[in-house]
Amino acid sequence: MAQTGVLRPGFIQLRVLDMAAAVEHYTNRIGLHQVTEGPDGRVYLKSADEFDHHSFVLRRASEAGVDLMAFKVLNDSDLDMFERRIVEYGFPVDHVPAGEQPGVGRRIGWTIASGHRIELFSHADQSDPKPAIENPGVWLECPHGMRARRFDHALFYGPHVDKNLDFFTKALDFRLAEQVETPDGVFAIWLSCGMKAHDIAFVKYPEPNKLHHAAFELENWNDIGHAADILTHYDMSLDLGPTRHGITRGQTIYFFDPSGNRNEVFCGGYTYYPDHPTRTWDEAHIGKAIFYYERVLNEAFLSVVT
Amino acid sequence: MAQTGVLRPGFIQLRVLDMAAAVEHYTNRIGLHQVTEGPDGRVYLKSADEFDHHSFVLRRASEAGVDLMAFKVLNDSDLDMFERRIVEYGFPVDHVPAGEQPGVGRRIGWTIASGHRIELFSHADQSDPKPAIENPGVWLECPHGMRARRFDHALFYGPHVDKNLDFFTKALDFRLAEQVETPDGVFAIWLSCGMKAHDIAFVKYPEPNKLHHAAFELENWNDIGHAADILTHYDMSLDLGPTRHGITRGQTIYFFDPSGNRNEVFCGGYTYYPDHPTRTWDEAHIGKAIFYYERVLNEAFLSVVT
Amino acid sequence: MAQTGVLRPGFIQLRVLDMAAAVEHYTNRIGLHQVTEGPDGRVYLKSADEFDHHSFVLRRASEAGVDLMAFKVLNDSDLDMFERRIVEYGFPVDHVPAGEQPGVGRRIGWTIASGHRIELFSHADQSDPKPAIENPGVWLECPHGMRARRFDHALFYGPHVDKNLDFFTKALDFRLAEQVETPDGVFAIWLSCGMKAHDIAFVKYPEPNKLHHAAFELENWNDIGHAADILTHYDMSLDLGPTRHGITRGQTIYFFDPSGNRNEVFCGGYTYYPDHPTRTWDEAHIGKAIFYYERVLNEAFLSVVT
Amino acid sequence: MAQTGVLRPGFIQLRVLDMAAAVEHYTNRIGLHQVTEGPDGRVYLKSADEFDHHSFVLRRASEAGVDLMAFKVLNDSDLDMFERRIVEYGFPVDHVPAGEQPGVGRRIGWTIASGHRIELFSHADQSDPKPAIENPGVWLECPHGMRARRFDHALFYGPHVDKNLDFFTKALDFRLAEQVETPDGVFAIWLSCGMKAHDIAFVKYPEPNKLHHAAFELENWNDIGHAADILTHYDMSLDLGPTRHGITRGQTIYFFDPSGNRNEVFCGGYTYYPDHPTRTWDEAHIGKAIFYYERVLNEAFLSVVT
Structure with a gap:
């Protein structure tokens, strides 16, 4: 259906x-x-x-x-x-x-x-600007700034990641696209409600209700580079990147908004289907899982949240 | 669900x-x-x-x-x-x-x-090569040739496009992502069963059971350029491109396999959701709908099929 | 020196x-x-x-x-x-x-x-906007439109291409990077005064003093695609492209300004050094020399000039 | 000339x-x-x-x-x-x-x-593989690995950077494209003998005759990303990147060969001409000069040489 x-x-x-x-x-x-x-x-x-x-x-x-x-x-x-x-x-x-x-x-x-x-x-009015639907061009106005195409997903920190996994898959029909498992159990999960590798994700953290990042999708790796140029031009606070995530394969930059909320701009990542197996990372590979090129976590990844 | x-x-x-x-x-x-x-x-x-x-x-x-x-x-x-x-x-x-x-x-x-x-x-065995699922790298072996990532969709030519639309939406729960309408009715349809702008498409044609093209997805516009280099290097038969489709927004090349079957390699295109409105093109814009840059159809588009 | x-x-x-x-x-x-x-x-x-x-x-x-x-x-x-x-x-x-x-x-x-x-x-004042030279950023203002980085070269049509070759190499120390030779002699030449594959080029044509195109350099193939999106968005007059030239290897689009002067935006092409051999194309390969992907000339290439 | x-x-x-x-x-x-x-x-x-x-x-x-x-x-x-x-x-x-x-x-x-x-x-025989010069294609064999297009430049560490500057400009006609100046004088220099932003560069260091890196040119930022995928796939030793240099504007990755010699793969950078002003960075901006996105030096940059 x-x-x-x-x-x-x-x-x-x-x-x-x-x-x-x-x-x-x-x-x-x-x-x-x-x-x-x-x-x-x-x-x-x-x-x-x-x-x-x-x-x-x-x-x-x-x-x-x-x-x-x-x-x-x-x-x-x-x-x-x-x-x-x-x-x-x-x-x-x-x-x-x-x-x-x-x-x-x-x-x-x-x-x-x-x-x-x-x-x-279930209901939202449409608002301008929005894509044309009659003989539509690629865009109505040339994209500006980092050229974000959509609010794409969020990564939250908090306790009981295993319970979130159970809830989202059983009550909301999400699928577990990817996870990090440690000897203590599930450490982090990437959940999909459609064909994206993640729509929401959770990492285990003692404090509840924390935001790790809100992410915007860009078109491609070129736009990731362009976003990095903008970050430096305006002296914005970079966290890490340009790099790639092992998890989801997305190419990415992490940085902070003026209030300290972490943002991500990313592109790519595999297409997920509900018949695909869950991809699993173990503790020894967590660096590569998060930052595929550096292959180690930076300090901020596990500690800086809002 | x-x-x-x-x-x-x-x-x-x-x-x-x-x-x-x-x-x-x-x-x-x-x-x-x-x-x-x-x-x-x-x-x-x-x-x-x-x-x-x-x-x-x-x-x-x-x-x-x-x-x-x-x-x-x-x-x-x-x-x-x-x-x-x-x-x-x-x-x-x-x-x-x-x-x-x-x-x-x-x-x-x-x-x-x-x-x-x-x-x-509903069932397919998995076979090698396939993506790793334990601490998976981006690829197990560097992609080769045009670097096709999947068989993505096909465009078929035949009569009764309106009937196909009725059938696919009513019996198989597909959605109409995009269409070309002429004074004679629906001329062409792009149908989605998920979040891709099209999984199968039909163009009105007097002869039944014809293939316009089978399409492979590439990662990005750079790979489209690389595919074009390959086409010329091996003196393969180009139809048109690199260009963009107005319909789906995909960037694309059409060419022929040695038997004359048309192939497409493409990238991009918008993410489709079932609450999105259908995009509609009229007869006056059909050139731009198909070949967004050239804004006219080439002769082959409407006549060369297998 | x-x-x-x-x-x-x-x-x-x-x-x-x-x-x-x-x-x-x-x-x-x-x-x-x-x-x-x-x-x-x-x-x-x-x-x-x-x-x-x-x-x-x-x-x-x-x-x-x-x-x-x-x-x-x-x-x-x-x-x-x-x-x-x-x-x-x-x-x-x-x-x-x-x-x-x-x-x-x-x-x-x-x-x-x-x-x-x-x-x-030999002398030009500097003028704004221009690149910074003290702790310079990549740009002072984000590039706009097709993001042209420089006026790069021109291709002229006229008689006596062989005489131009003799003059530019003997009197001005240019080098012949690439040429098209026909049984009638040199048909077209690409001349370099530095490390670019061409700074000026000539194609044999009966009428003197004709402009085939004035070219602007873009950063990469992604910007070529972006330029094509702009061409269609503003309904500008496309000649051909996006494609690649066999000659110089540049990736390119030809189009016209509102007065009918042909423009090119292009990127890439090899680095030329004065010890490099001249690359030569013969008459049978002229299509591929000019439009590497299409491998045939379009009608406009040999006839539309200003 | x-x-x-x-x-x-x-x-x-x-x-x-x-x-x-x-x-x-x-x-x-x-x-x-x-x-x-x-x-x-x-x-x-x-x-x-x-x-x-x-x-x-x-x-x-x-x-x-x-x-x-x-x-x-x-x-x-x-x-x-x-x-x-x-x-x-x-x-x-x-x-x-x-x-x-x-x-x-x-x-x-x-x-x-x-x-x-x-x-x-002044003399080198030509050897295969090399670019074709008769009706030449873009390549004779599809580039492999990181797709290096040439050995491009080297950065050396040693004493007397100011003396090197004097020698290369006076005796060999190089030009100073870019430099880092500290209160102690010239700290680092990027020298050009043609139209590239650098052909050789020096950073002040107490020990003589040290290699910081040997660099290979890639086509574009996409190939930089591809090179990073290769680095991780083969578990090679990354130093830093993908990132951009403020100096030269090149997009880049630093990593090490199996013997510990640092390599760079990079793309882009501005075109340099001998009438261009020298770009100068001061001590406060040295982080941004070297790693434009991170805006700080990593430890290895100033200490790890062979």
């Missing part, structure tokens, strides 16, 4: 310390467009290559980090179906009315074992 | 006039590997980046063209489910026993309105 | 029919910057990656084409030295005073056998 | 501890071809894109490092001219007879202030 149920990451809501600096970062550097600002000051952003109203939300706060990540489902009835399954699984579900975010319909939300809030929604 | 039902093009079986020349073409030029040769002389090929036993089958015959295209479904029970739906839709279904092709389980098959034979199967 | 004498193409002066359209084309599409407009209405342009005052001059006229191409020499004394050699060779030389073009010192000029006016100059 | 005198780096001779491992590294990994092995066991290598007999020489020794670097001059008479100038400058010159290396004519040699042996020669 082709892709049904959970389609993809719909949007993520991040906390930022300085809204003007954040908007400058995500529009002029990352290459998103500001769609609108809500009455409560939240700012809604998207790539010009996305149809939905927005895919990235910024909220001013005194501490950086992630408020929630919302996935889009295909049909409104999927929301009721998933609510039943999530409640049955053991998580209380609450309801967010349509319009709490401009252009987005009703949402259901709950907290997973790692302490993160996850939401589902 | 993430991706279910029909997953992807599993394999295509083409007729070739000279098997040795065909094998040389698809292995050393396109970059596939020969998995095995069957007792009836059919040759089974795959990319090293595919898990399944094979994705491309060559059969010696006195006339070039396509025998059949088979899609892989997720579960064995899907075969029964789809058989019921196809029969109910009005097409008689026949059964191909496991092992008719080495490494492939039971298949069901039928003929669609355009005269092409379509099959479904 | 490293590189001495004639260094490189300094600038070309083209005639355009509509100055506003031409400026829009060369700045917003090609990616140049307007430096200044002279009192006689000529417009002076450059790439932000060039130090010299300008490298491209537009003059309004009733007919498109080329007025002159000027090469920069290393020292002022080279002008006197070359004047003696050119006069001795047999061409009368005239003098253009400093300031005839803003920012450019005195020039000497003469007409070659093919009817084209060639000039030499 | 176009390029005269010193044309380019002709070859470098490195000491290696294990010849078989070295040959495997430079042929199958870097992508060179072995031309021949001399009677004394030295192995001569080249890229298939070079005309000259060889450009890279390996000598078995108990300690890694560099024996000499030889530049090719245009004419045999240049050897006498440069010998006079070098002797006059104050360095004793010795003579190496033709044939001391297979395929190479007579050489002159001397030791510069930093303790390195430099040589000049």
Whole structure:
């Protein structure tokens, strides 16, 4: 039945310390467009290559980090179906009315074992800029900044990665594309709800509800190099890259937004299908798993989160 | 439920006039590997980046063209489910026993309105070379030739494109990603069973059961250029390119195998989701739809098929 | 003595029919910057990656084409030295005073056998934008449009290509990097004054003083693809490409400015040294020499000039 | 007079501890071809894109490092001219007879202030593989390994960088393309004898005659990524990259051969002309000068040499 149920990451809501600096970062550097600002000051952003109203939300706060990540489902009835399954699984579900975010319909939300809030929604208005659909050109306006094509996925840190794995695969029909296993059990998981190698990922960490990075997809390795040129030109804070991940094979750069939230821009990675075997890395290869070229973790990877 | 039902093009079986020349073409030029040769002389090929036993089958015959295209479904029970739906839709279904092709389980098959034979199967053995899954590197052996990463899709010519659209969307849950509409109705359709902009496509043509091209995916535009260098180095028959398609946005080259079957190597194209609107081209823009840079069709596009 | 004498193409002066359209084309599409407009209405342009005052001059006229191409020499004394050699060779030389073009010192000029006016100059003021030289970044402002990095070379059509070859090598110390030979003699020549595969080129043609194209260098094949996207987006007139030249190996697109002057954007090509042998193409391979992928000339190549 | 005198780096001779491992590294990994092995066991290598007999020489020794670097001059008479100038400058010159290396004519040699042996020669036989010159294709055989196109330059460490600057510019007509200046004077210099941003470079270091790296040119950033994939696949010793140099703008990877000699593969960088101003970096920007993306030196850069 082709892709049904959970389609993809719909949007993520991040906390930022300085809204003007954040908007400058995500529009002029990352290459998103500001769609609108809500009455409560939240700012809604998207790539010009996305149809939905927005895919990235910024909220001013005194501490950086992630408020929630919302996935889009295909049909409104999927929301009721998933609510039943999530409640049955053991998580209380609450309801967010349509319009709490401009252009987005009703949402259901709950907290997973790692302490993160996850939401589902099925309706989003379309907003400009968006791809043309009548005799469409490759783009309506030449991409700018790092030329981000979409908010693609997030990597979260928190406890109970094994419980997240169980929940996402049993209650939401995600698949385990890739994992790091240590003698203590599952250390990190990359979960797919479609044909991307990951839509959400988790790494084991003592503190709950932490953000490792929010990632934007670029077209190719050339755009990764261009993004690196932008990072240096504007003296932005680089974490690591350009490099490749062993996990997912994506080519990548990690860096930080002005509030200290880690961003990733990446390209490539294999096409995942639900009949593909899970790829597994052991503890001895974790450096190569994360940073394929350097083959060692940098200090920041395991410790710097928001 | 993430991706279910029909997953992807599993394999295509083409007729070739000279098997040795065909094998040389698809292995050393396109970059596939020969998995095995069957007792009836059919040759089974795959990319090293595919898990399944094979994705491309060559059969010696006195006339070039396509025998059949088979899609892989997720579960064995899907075969029964789809058989019921196809029969109910009005097409008689026949059964191909496991092992008719080495490494492939039971298949069901039928003929669609355009005269092409379509099959479904759910089981394939894995075969070497295939991607590693324990601490996997980017590749086990450096890609060769044009560095094809998978058999990706086919474009067929035949009558009753409108009927094919109805059938694939109603009986097999495909989605219409893109189409060309003329005053006479639907002229061409690009159908997706997952997140690719197309898994199979049809163009209206008076003769049934014709092959326009079988396509292989490459990593990027650089590999498209490299493929063009190979085409000239070996004096292979170019049709058109390097160029871009307006439809799907893919960057591409068309050329011919030694038997006259058209091949495509392409990269890129947008990610399709089932909630995306169908993109539509009208008659006035058909040149740009097909060859985005040239903005006119070449003579061969509408007339040369096998 | 490293590189001495004639260094490189300094600038070309083209005639355009509509100055506003031409400026829009060369700045917003090609990616140049307007430096200044002279009192006689000529417009002076450059790439932000060039130090010299300008490298491209537009003059309004009733007919498109080329007025002159000027090469920069290393020292002022080279002008006197070359004047003696050119006069001795047999061409009368005239003098253009400093300031005839803003920012450019005195020039000497003469007409070659093919009817084209060639000039030499040794001084140019620097102008903004130009590359930084103290702790310089990769660029001061992100390249725009087709991201042209320099005016690179021109291809002229006219009679007496053999005489041009004799003159440029004997009087100006150019080298013959590549040529097309036919039973009638030298048909086309690619001449280098440095380490580029060509700084100026000539193709045999009955009419004198014709421009085939003025070429801009891009960084890589990815930028060639981007340039093609721009061509279609703005519905500009494509001649051919993206493709590769056999001659020089450059990857390329030919298209036309609003006045009908042909432009090229290209990248790559081999590094030429004066001890390298001349590469030679014969008549049977002229298609491949010019359009390496198509392996045939298009009609426009031999007939459309300004 | 176009390029005269010193044309380019002709070859470098490195000491290696294990010849078989070295040959495997430079042929199958870097992508060179072995031309021949001399009677004394030295192995001569080249890229298939070079005309000259060889450009890279390996000598078995108990300690890694560099024996000499030889530049090719245009004419045999240049050897006498440069010998006079070098002797006059104050360095004793010795003579190496033709044939001391297979395929190479007579050489002159001397030791510069930093303790390195430099040589000049004007004749080299051509050897296979080399570029075709009659109706030449882009390549005769598809490039392999990291696809090195030429031995491009070397960076040496040693004392008296200021004296090297004086010597190379006064006696050999090199130009100073780029430098790092500290309060103690010139710290590092990048010297050009043609249109490349550097043909040889020096960094101040207490010990004489040290090799920092020998560099091979690749076509583009895509090949840099491919080279990084090869480094990890074969578990080779990475130093740093993929990254960009601020100096020269080249995109790059540093790594080590099996004997511990540092290699670089790089692409791009600006075109240098002798009328270009010298680019200068100060001490505060040295991190960005060397590693443009990381903006800090790694420990190895200043300490690991052979």
